[in-house]
Amino acid sequence: MEQDEGRPIDFNVTQTGTIEDDNPFDFWTFDGSEGMIVTVSLLPINARLEPDLLLVGPDGNEIGYGADQGRTTEIAEFELPDDGPYAVAVSRASGLQGDSAGGYQLRVETDQ
Numbered sequence: 001m002e003q004d005e006g007r008p009i010d011f012n013v014t015q016t017g018t019i020e021d022d023n024p025f026d027f028w029t030f031d032g033s034e035g036m037i038v039t040v041s042l043l044p045i046n047a048r049l050e051p052d053l054l055l056v057g058p059d060g061n062e063i064g065y066g067a068d069q070g071r072t073t074e075i076a077e078f079e080l081p082d083d084g085p086y087a088v089a090v091s092r093a094s095g096l097q098g099d100s101a102g103g104y105q106l107r108v109e110t111d112q
Contacts, residue, residue, distance in 0.1 A: 005027055006026075006027030006028050006029035006087050006088075007026075007027070007028055007029070008028070008029055008030065009028040009029065009030050009088065009106065009108055010030070010108075011030065011038075011108055011109065011110050012107070012108075012109050012110070013107070014105050014106070014107045015028065015105070015106050015107070016045070016103060016104065016105055016106070017090060017103070017104055017106060018101075018102070018103045018104070019049055019051070019090065019091065019092050019100075019101055019102065019103075019104065020101045021101060024091055024092055024095060024096055024098065025089060025090070025091045025095070026089070026090040026091075027087055027088070027089055027090075028087065028088040028090070028106060028108075029085055029086065029087050029088075030085075030086055030088075030108055031084070031085055031086070032080040032082075032083070032084065032085075032086045033080065033083050033112070034080060034081060034082050034083050035079060035080065036079070036080045036110055036112050037077055037078065037079055037080075037110060037111065037112070038075075038077075038078055038080060038108055038109065038110045039074065039075065039076050039077055039078070039108075039109045039110075040053060040055060040064070040066065040074065040075040040078070040088055040106070040107070040108050040109075041072055041073075041074045041106070041107045041109070042066060042072065042073045042074070042090060042104055042105070042106050043071065043072050043073075043104060043105045044071070044102055044103070044104050045102060045103035045104055045105060046102040046103060047102075048100055048101055048102040049092060049100050049101060049102030049103070049104060050092055050093040050098070050100040051066070051073050051090060051091070051092060051093070051100075051104060052065075052066065052073075052089075052090070052091045052092065052093055052095070053065070053066025053073045053074075053075060053088070053089070053090060054066070054088070054089040054091075055075050055078065055086065055087075055088060055089075056086065056087040056088075056089060057080075057081065057082060057084075057086060058082050058083070058084030058085055058086065059082075063078075063081065064078050088106065088108065090104065090106060
């Protein structure tokens with residue numbers, strides 16, 4: 001995956017997006033530093049969305065997967081392994097074959 005395909009997301013700022021049949025994936029990007037601790041949180045705005053959440057490193061490989069924390073899906077207190085551009089991929093469960101849809105709020109938090 002090319003990280004420059006995503007929309008930029010600022011740290012500690014909530015963004016919104018929508019997953020629908022004609023848009024089953026959203027990509028968000030941020031620049032990270034080796035050793036930085038981040039938490040990525042996704043909150044569905046309505047109950048129809050069953051989200052998947054992935055963190056992709058500068059080399060294009062998946063390095064983190066969101067765990068269901070009740071209503072929120074989260075990658076908690078993850079230490080970034082390298083400097084560079086990171087991507088957050090938001091999709092619905094089962095990707096293209098899935099049938100859930102709806103809006104969501106996404107936040108990437110750090111203390112650094």
